[in-house]
Amino acid sequence: MGFAERLFTRVEEKGSPAMLGLDPRPDHFPEPFRARARSADPEVAAEAFRAFHRELLELAAPYVAAVKPQVAFFERLGAPGLAALADAVAHARALDLVVVVDAKRGDIGSTAAAYAEAWLAGGQAGAALPPGDALTVNPYLGEDACAPFVEAARSRDAGLFFLVKTSNPGAGLFQDHGEPPLAEVVAERVAAWGRELRDETGWSSIGAVVGATRPDELARFRALMPHAPLLLPGYGFQGGSADGLAAAFDELGRGAIVNSSRGILHAHERDDLAHLPDWKDRTRRALEEMRDDLRAALGR
Amino acid sequence: MGFAERLFTRVEEKGSPAMLGLDPRPDHFPEPFRARARSADPEVAAEAFRAFHRELLELAAPYVAAVKPQVAFFERLGAPGLAALADAVAHARALDLVVVVDAKRGDIGSTAAAYAEAWLAGGQAGAALPPGDALTVNPYLGEDACAPFVEAARSRDAGLFFLVKTSNPGAGLFQDHGEPPLAEVVAERVAAWGRELRDETGWSSIGAVVGATRPDELARFRALMPHAPLLLPGYGFQGGSADGLAAAFDELGRGAIVNSSRGILHAHERDDLAHLPDWKDRTRRALEEMRDDLRAALGR
Numbered sequence: 001m002g003f004a005e006r007l008f009t010r011v012e013e014k015g016s017p018a019m020l021g022l023d024p025r026p027d028h029f030p031e032p033f034r035a036r037a038r039s040a041d042p043e044v045a046a047e048a049f050r051a052f053h054r055e056l057l058e059l060a061a062p063y064v065a066a067v068k069p070q071v072a073f074f075e076r077l078g079a080p081g082l083a084a085l086a087d088a089v090a091h092a093r094a095l096d097l098v099v100v101v102d103a104k105r106g107d108i109g110s111t112a113a114a115y116a117e118a119w120l121a122g123g124q125a126g127a128a129l130p131p132g133d134a135l136t137v138n139p140y141l142g143e144d145a146c147a148p149f150v151e152a153a154r155s156r157d158a159g160l161f162f163l164v165k166t167s168n169p170g171a172g173l174f175q176d177h178g179e180p181p182l183a184e185v186v187a188e189r190v191a192a193w194g195r196e197l198r199d200e201t202g203w204s205s206i207g208a209v210v211g212a213t214r215p216d217e218l219a220r221f222r223a224l225m226p227h228a229p230l231l232l233p234g235y236g237f238q239g240g241s242a243d244g245l246a247a248a249f250d251e252l253g254r255g256a257i258v259n260s261s262r263g264i265l266h267a268h269e270r271d272d273l274a275h276l277p278d279w280k281d282r283t284r285r286a287l288e289e290m291r292d293d294l295r296a297a298l299g300r
Numbered sequence: 301m302g303f304a305e306r307l308f309t310r311v312e313e314k315g316s317p318a319m320l321g322l323d324p325r326p327d328h329f330p331e332p333f334r335a336r337a338r339s340a341d342p343e344v345a346a347e348a349f350r351a352f353h354r355e356l357l358e359l360a361a362p363y364v365a366a367v368k369p370q371v372a373f374f375e376r377l378g379a380p381g382l383a384a385l386a387d388a389v390a391h392a393r394a395l396d397l398v399v400v401v402d403a404k405r406g407d408i409g410s411t412a413a414a415y416a417e418a419w420l421a422g423g424q425a426g427a428a429l430p431p432g433d434a435l436t437v438n439p440y441l442g443e444d445a446c447a448p449f450v451e452a453a454r455s456r457d458a459g460l461f462f463l464v465k466t467s468n469p470g471a472g473l474f475q476d477h478g479e480p481p482l483a484e485v486v487a488e489r490v491a492a493w494g495r496e497l498r499d500e501t502g503w504s505s506i507g508a509v510v511g512a513t514r515p516d517e518l519a520r521f522r523a524l525m526p527h528a529p530l531l532l533p534g535y536g537f538q539g540g541s542a543d544g545l546a547a548a549f550d551e552l553g554r555g556a557i558v559n560s561s562r563g564i565l566h567a568h569e570r571d572d573l574a575h576l577p578d579w580k581d582r583t584r585r586a587l588e589e590m591r592d593d594l595r596a597a598l599g600r
Contacts, residue, residue: 023411026424040425072407072414078386078428083379106438107372107404108468111323114372124326125340128378138406140440140463144470163440168408170444177485178478185477 002199003134003159004229007098008254010065015300016291017253019100020060021233021261022069022088024049030268030279046080053088057095059280060264063287066098066133068231068259082129090130099132100231100257104163106138108145116152134159136209136231139186143193150193150206159205159229162190164221167211167234187224198227203254207231212258215244222247222255230256236263236290242297253300260290302499303434303459304529307398308554310365315600316591317553320360321402321533321561322369322388324349330568330579346380353388357395359580360564363587366398366433368531368559382429390430399432400531400557404463406438408445416452434459436509436531439486443493450493450506459505459529462490464521467511467534487524498527503554507531512558515544522547522555530556536563536590542597553600560590 026037036048074085105115123129165183175183194206207229234240248256267286268279326337336348374385405415423429465483475483494506507529530548534540548556567586568579
């Protein structure tokens with residue numbers, strides 16, 4: 001089954017295009033895990049990551065189609081952190097969640113191939129890391145540098161999400177440079193790279209990242225990349241709302257996935273949920289809110 | 301001591317701006333390490349990485365000022381690979397080599413800060429990874445996304461090398477987009493970010509990557525970034541030569557560092573060095589050639 005079909009089948013099953021970002025910031029872990037997650041011993045901290053993510057993934061699985069581990073926060077723990085990431089990826093896959101590894105990698109030639117192998121093919125001999133279903137990629141180095149990622153996606157039935165227009169306020173400095181703006185030039189290339197990689201659903205395995213903070217630009221990027229699944233980060237904490245995201249979806253509710261990280265991960269700290277005694281109940285409430293909000297905005 | 305002063309002091313000590321790239325491709329390891337490096341058990345492979353890099357760093361230390369481990373090839377081995385990278389970084393620093401972690405990271409806000417912490421500050425509590433002296437960064441996400449890296453460099457006396465114009469043949473697709481070309485816009489920002497971060501040498505800790513394959517463009521980028529140390533990759537294997545690199549250096553021989561990875565790492569496979577029985581002798585010969593070639597081209 002192609003990547004897009006796997007992804008959108010999960011979206012249909014869950015009745016929502018919600019994606020949970022795993023950005024493990026130890027200072028914001030729920031109380032039962034926080035002290036250990038902040039340990040100066042990376043092995044102790046990584047063990048807390050592992051325990052927290054297992055519980056979190058189990059409680060989130062009914063509400064989200066996909067998860068997006070952010071590699072930076074695991075890399076902060078060195079080798080034990082990478083082992084904790086591998087554990088989260090394996091656990092998410094066992095729960096039938098689509099895993100998009102948010103590594104934003106990008107390099108030239110054989111180095112790009114090494115990154116693709118690490119994150120989409122299990123690493124050396126397939127035995128080093130559980131493979132993600134998809135990977136985020138930074139396109140700055142050009143077509144020859146992106147090609148090894150596209151080839152890995154093709155040969156592995158995996159997905160890619162190229163950074164096109166990111167969710168941060170200053171994204172335009174370089175991404176809007178020139179006429180047409182660079183992000184549109186990148187979008188056209190992403191569409192071309194994915195043209196031959198469409199599956200049964202008609203959607204390609206080659207997707208793009210466009211900030212959920214940019215509803216005014218979504219229709220334009222959708223038109224430039226008519227078959228690319230869009231990963232829309234920035235919902236919730238970064239200020240993106242469900243309103244205005246409809247342009248990314250087709251009439252079947254396919255075409256995009258909406259990520260929230262801190263909006264879910266920090267929900268246990270919300271004053272208005274303090275009446276719920278357990279971090280799990282608060283987190284579940286935030287997941288329900290996100291699902292319902294997206295359903296309403298998309299008219300499902 | 302500022303990053304630039306550390307870097308250029310080493311260059312003066314070695315009498316050469318040569319940098320050795322550590323791109324561990326198991327198929328090209330010297331025979332004593334090759335079979336283990338190709339193992340399907342990542343622990344076994346990582347142990348071969350460790351043993352090889354210790355010997356390689358010791359034999360290379362008299363000839364190079366700096367080393368540039370390429371994170372992708374360690375990430376292919378998952379957690380044991382990251383431990384092998386940590387070992388190489390620690391060993392290189394113990395040999396007084398400047399370590400530029402070639403990770404090409406880039407992300408927004410607090411995620412960028414997490415990457416900077418991982419690679420420049422030892423990770424969580426400074427205990428997860430030995431810190432590099434500098435890090436390569438991809439600027440595509442814009443100024444607000446680059447700022448946490450710059451702040452980490454400032455507070456840690458560390459260095460950064462932002463990708464400006466890369467060494468691959470297709471670099472221009474996005475990097476030459478617009479008028480002025482994007483790479484020049486990025487170069488101007490890199491110069492601005494580094495303006496307040498110059499040390500005793502007059503050079504900044506905020507540098508840039510410009511391919512050694514682009515001698516025709518070097519003078520232009522040097523003019524746009526008059527105080528930025530330049531990392532020039534692509535010497536040797538990728539076709540870059542020492543001729544034409546002089547524009548990157550000042551009259552004291554400071555200003556840039558020239559990287560060779562495969563030109564050194566694969567030297568033991570060269571037919572014309574087959575009369576030297578040991579991989580170490582062949583590698584040493586290639587290191588001497590690079591040093592002498594750079595000295596001649598730079599008129600030292």
